[in-house]
């Protein structure tokens with residue numbers, strides 16, 4: 001703008017980062033390549049707002065990709081973390097707070113009797129699969145195209161999130177043997193699941209019950225009960241990866257909302273309240289196969305870390321019935337407003353939403369699987385995201401991610417976002 005030769009501080013920071021880190025980032029989607037611009041560098045966040053190093057303010061709908069259900073720097077969470085830090089940051093020995101968090105999980109998530117904490121969702125899903133293989137004596141795992149379960153070697157096939165964003169169907173570096181033990185079928189496709197079950201004995205059917213890493217693509221009515229039934233019939237274990245949906249779409253996650261009980265549940269994001277924590281959890285007989293109760297090995301230097309545990313507990317304490325009602329209202333208001341704005345601008349769009357999750361798909365077609373999500377007008381999505389950033393609204397810079405409303409978002413943030421969206425959609429329409 002105005003031909004200024006001065007670089008913004010974000011641009012300077014990015015140039016430096018590019019020399020030091022692959023793509024200038026520590027996780028791919030942050031680089032914003034899919035929307036054809038450079039990343040903003042963050043200085044701070046408060047509530048629903050993010051401030052970049054140049055002092056620009058944004059309504060943040062990324063919220064660290066899900067953990068910040070209470071918003072940035074919620075006073076309760078900050079106080080809990082500060083108090084924990086003052087008592088020592090890590091012990092590598094048990095603390096009472098870990099049992100308190102495990103209890104909070106067992107109370108909320110219907111199918112869970114026992115919990116093992118890890119530091120990332122990737123570790124948790126990797127370990128859950130190891131447990132499924134040990135329990136069943138089988139190797140193969142079924143996953144769905146467009147679902148993301150972390151960067152576990154064997155689970156990267158046709159993965160959502162950053163792989164979908166960059167169009168990477170399978171990562172180099174994954175051995176043929178690891179890939180061969182993963183069966184991938186389209187989401188919401190019962191015939192494909194049955195065909196896969198007819199071909200191989202499976203250790204696990206693994207799914208995001210509310211997939212949100214290809215954009216939000218909810219299960220069609222009856223699909224989750226169908227998976228439950230088939231898993232039971234064939235001796236496979238049903239694993240719900242609720243790293244995103246857990247504590248978000250309801251206190252007990254998607255399994256509570258849908259009334260379907262998996263054998264194991266993978267949790268992450270909100271459970272750490274913005275610090276590194278995740279967990280796998282489930283039936284006692286399965287969980288007690290894990291060392292040292294059993295022989296399935298898994299460990300972690302920082303597992304159950306006191307700071308992460310404190311942040312998770314403080315965040316869960318804020319998520320009461322009123323909080324979910326509020327989260328639901330905010331998301332619905334946003335969804336209705338975006339639908340209306342797109343229609344007014346003459347932009348072909350579909351809004352998928354549920355409590356605390358939303359995706360604006362740039363397509364006229366219903367989106368029931370990854371193929372449909374991938375067929376969206378990605379250029380229109382990119383133009384929309386850029387136009388929103390210029391207007392102070394920070395959206396996930398990929399069509400294959402969801403927006404994350406939080407308790408810090410209210411009517412004001414929704415109005416600010418919709419005002420920007422009306423202008424941005426008019427721009428998209430005029431391209």
Ligand SMILES: *Cc1c(COP(=O)(O)O)cnc(C)c1O
Nearest residue numbers: 120121122148149150241243244
């Ligand atoms: C984010 C995510 C993961 C991976 O969690 P990390 O903490 O990033 O390793 C796994 N599954 C789902 C559904 C996720 O959204």
